Amino acid sequence: MAVSDEFGFIRSIRPASLFHQDKIVGIGDDAAIVAVGEGFESVVCVDTMVEEVHFSPHTMKSYDIGYKALAANISDIAAMGGIPLYYLVSISIPKDWPEEELLAIYNGMKDLGDQYRMDLIGGDTTSGKALVLSVFVIGKVEKGKRLLRSNAKPGDVVFVSGTLGDSAAGLDVLLQDHSGWSELIRKHQNPAPQVELGRILTEFDRVALNDVSDGIASELIEIAEASHVDIVINKDTLPLSTSMVQYKEEKALKWALTGGEDFELVGTICAEDWSLLQKRCQDEDIRITRIGEVMAFGNGQVFMRDEDSKVLLKKEGYNHFLKE
Amino acid sequence: MAVSDEFGFIRSIRPASLFHQDKIVGIGDDAAIVAVGEGFESVVCVDTMVEEVHFSPHTMKSYDIGYKALAANISDIAAMGGIPLYYLVSISIPKDWPEEELLAIYNGMKDLGDQYRMDLIGGDTTSGKALVLSVFVIGKVEKGKRLLRSNAKPGDVVFVSGTLGDSAAGLDVLLQDHSGWSELIRKHQNPAPQVELGRILTEFDRVALNDVSDGIASELIEIAEASHVDIVINKDTLPLSTSMVQYKEEKALKWALTGGEDFELVGTICAEDWSLLQKRCQDEDIRITRIGEVMAFGNGQVFMRDEDSKVLLKKEGYNHFLKE
Known part of the structure; x- marks a missing residue:
């Protein structure tokens, strides 16, 4: 060296x-x-x-x-x-x-x-x-325990740990020189990787998994593409931290989808295993949220459902609306 | 990623x-x-x-x-x-x-x-x-085959593969915009690591080994320090390539000792194993040269012998003479 x-x-x-x-x-x-x-x-x-x-x-x-x-x-x-x-x-x-x-x-x-x-x-x-x-x-x-992106199958539950968009919000707090909101700043500067949850997930037969480094939209598209499936998530279920109330919904949603660097884990698991996973996380005090489903085999598209509309997510966010 | x-x-x-x-x-x-x-x-x-x-x-x-x-x-x-x-x-x-x-x-x-x-x-x-x-x-x-720097013992033979100083000479050729001397240029731009020799050396019981990235003076001092021994090498035995004849001896010697990036292997082996190592290298057409000995346990000093004088080598070359 x-x-x-x-x-x-x-x-x-x-x-x-x-x-x-x-x-x-x-x-x-x-x-x-x-x-x-x-x-x-x-x-x-x-x-x-x-x-x-x-x-x-x-x-x-x-x-x-x-x-x-x-x-x-x-x-x-x-x-x-x-x-x-x-x-x-x-x-x-x-x-x-x-x-x-x-x-x-x-x-x-x-x-x-x-x-x-x-x-x-x-x-x-x-x-x-x-x-x-x-x-x-x-x-x-x-050996053999590999939580690859290519493991998702139709019918799987889509989940994410923790809350989304906090790192991007923390950067905004820092750039605006706001005081307070130290939890958002901490999540930007000293994020906590989710090793414990990753280990719990190895207990299950089949899990597709990504970490949220580039934003959940991008991570889910990677899983959908690697697994040749389409995925839908529900806007209302995306977990946001309470500190995010200071921001307009549009901004918070953008950060949640594309902010990145949250280092939470996002993935899919068979529907039958979901309640057991929830219980295991509850026991270990790990927040985990069901945010959608794997719909069917497909071309790797990820949609976000919002009341009666559905948008196609792009890696950098979403850019056109589709009526359901 | x-x-x-x-x-x-x-x-x-x-x-x-x-x-x-x-x-x-x-x-x-x-x-x-x-x-x-x-x-x-x-x-x-x-x-x-x-x-x-x-x-x-x-x-x-x-x-x-x-x-x-x-x-x-x-x-x-x-x-x-x-x-x-x-x-x-x-x-x-x-x-x-x-x-x-x-x-x-x-x-x-x-x-x-x-x-x-x-x-x-x-x-x-x-x-x-x-x-x-x-x-x-x-x-x-x-497992257990580790050619560590700390393996040298008094009485060991000190050896080096290939020739020394070619990479530094190749850089000089490039900087002076000389034509020809393509072998020196190749050794500077596309050096060949000595994996095969490293593997041969694992066949022996105890070998201390370094690669020549910073110059042989520096590499030998690292071995001497890690093994708590003193080493002496002979100036006349340092292997130089024939292309080096174009340079004055002083320059060639400086490059051989401190030029670095030759990516040859330099090390020590028990005296009893030296002839077998020589034979193995001969069989595989690998050039290897005996350049000195491990003298005694010591403070990690490396000397270079030249007729009736002996110089103490520093990582960056040598800076004072000692009469023997």
């Missing part, structure tokens, strides 16, 4: 102890060695955040940038039903960034990673024109 | 078929799922290349940038004795880059990856101020 001229910095971010000490060789050699254990497969993903593209210093502190970059990856692991284990960090950063800001990025990752007993096992640090942070996560999932 | 608005591009880089079809879920879901097989552990690493920091368009075409970024990672896997299997690519690129240049980067990776039957299984593409290319590679190595 290209870190040889930054030994002091590497020492400062190198974990003092490892959660998975017996399974790995971490920072300090050419590559890391990891084991996920018998009966498991590795789940791997990468997600990159770029300064002034994915965030600005005005709305995201260094700590938040690290926290959110790791959260986005853990969310991808959760959407496969996996358990996050390890992460590697590649960071390109302007030379004038003070070291404490760089450390704050790693602290944001560490605070979230510690919640999941994740070990930082490698990476590299380079200089560059703007901050580019790539986080690579390795997790594990039991 | 944050690729949803670039579906056309993703389709164009998505492999038509996979080398490890039965073992993985590749591009097209939230994360990839991979298995390395019973009896193996995963070897993982990341390496990042930044425009105008690690390369300039004057000396590296887009194809070369992709090729070399993947080569650097495969080299890290080789330095652990591993077999490269999968890679993920995170790329941040200015919006004015034409798509064919972006494709050329992926083609450079594909041409090298295909040589090792590696599958591209994920990644993301974002816009940014300058090209930043992070490649994550996953490989495998038999």
Whole structure:
């Protein structure tokens, strides 16, 4: 790894102890060695955040940038039903960034990673024109337990966890310099990936699953396309947080459908399993809402029903109305 | 992964078929799922290349940038004795880059990856101020076979593969706009990682190993420090390519010691195993040269012997002479 001229910095971010000490060789050699254990497969993903593209210093502190970059990856692991284990960090950063800001990025990752007993096992640090942070996560999932997007079938219940649109609303609060609404701001800066729910969903026979990184419209279209089905959701059932009452319905709805970065889980499950899933979530205090159904095999279209009308959703929202 | 608005591009880089079809879920879901097989552990690493920091368009075409970024990672896997299997690519690129240049980067990776039957299984593409290319590679190595830097012991033979300093010389040829010397240029733009040698080295009981990414002085110091030994190498035995005759000895020596990016393997092996290793390499047509010895347990110092003098090597070269 290209870190040889930054030994002091590497020492400062190198974990003092490892959660998975017996399974790995971490920072300090050419590559890391990891084991996920018998009966498991590795789940791997990468997600990159770029300064002034994915965030600005005005709305995201260094700590938040690290926290959110790791959260986005853990969310991808959760959407496969996996358990996050390890992460590697590649960071390109302007030379004038003070070291404490760089450390704050790693602290944001560490605070979230510690919640999941994740070990930082490698990476590299380079200089560059703007901050580019790539986080690579390795997790594990039991062999054969794969919550793929292509698993949806007609008759399935469509569900989503938590509430939708809060991250986009939180960004709006920050950009308008409003005070208060700290819960929306927290959901924008320090979102909570839904690993626990992903694990519960692996208990069921067949679940199609996505995490809400680009907005629920886009995520449902991905599921519908991968599964060759059409889906309908009901506008009235989309879960919004109480903080959203400050916004006009149109704005709240737009954020709920297309805001993205909520890192909730959206998916489908057989109708017969829905009540058991509800019960399991109730026991674990996880909010989950039924928002629609898989209608039939089809071309991957997703509709939103609103009283007597039905709109065809596009990845970026909806752009034309269809009368039912 | 944050690729949803670039579906056309993703389709164009998505492999038509996979080398490890039965073992993985590749591009097209939230994360990839991979298995390395019973009896193996995963070897993982990341390496990042930044425009105008690690390369300039004057000396590296887009194809070369992709090729070399993947080569650097495969080299890290080789330095652990591993077999490269999968890679993920995170790329941040200015919006004015034409798509064919972006494709050329992926083609450079594909041409090298295909040589090792590696599958591209994920990644993301974002816009940014300058090209930043992070490649994550996953490989495998038999459990317990780990060619760690900390394995060196007094009495070991120090060896290096191939020739040293060619990449730095190739860059010089490019910067001076010299014609000819295409072998040096090729070693700078399309270096060949030494996976086969890494695999041969796993046949031996105890090998300390590094790849030459930062220069052999730096790599040997890392081995010496990790193993708590002192090392001496002989100036006259450092392997140089015949193309280096065009340069003054002082320059060639500097590049050999500190040029870096040669992606050869440098390491130590018990003296008793050295002749067997030589024979194995001869059989496989791999050039390997004995360049020194591990002297004694120590503080991680590396010396270079030259007739009747001995210099202490620093990571960036050598800066003071010691009389023997």
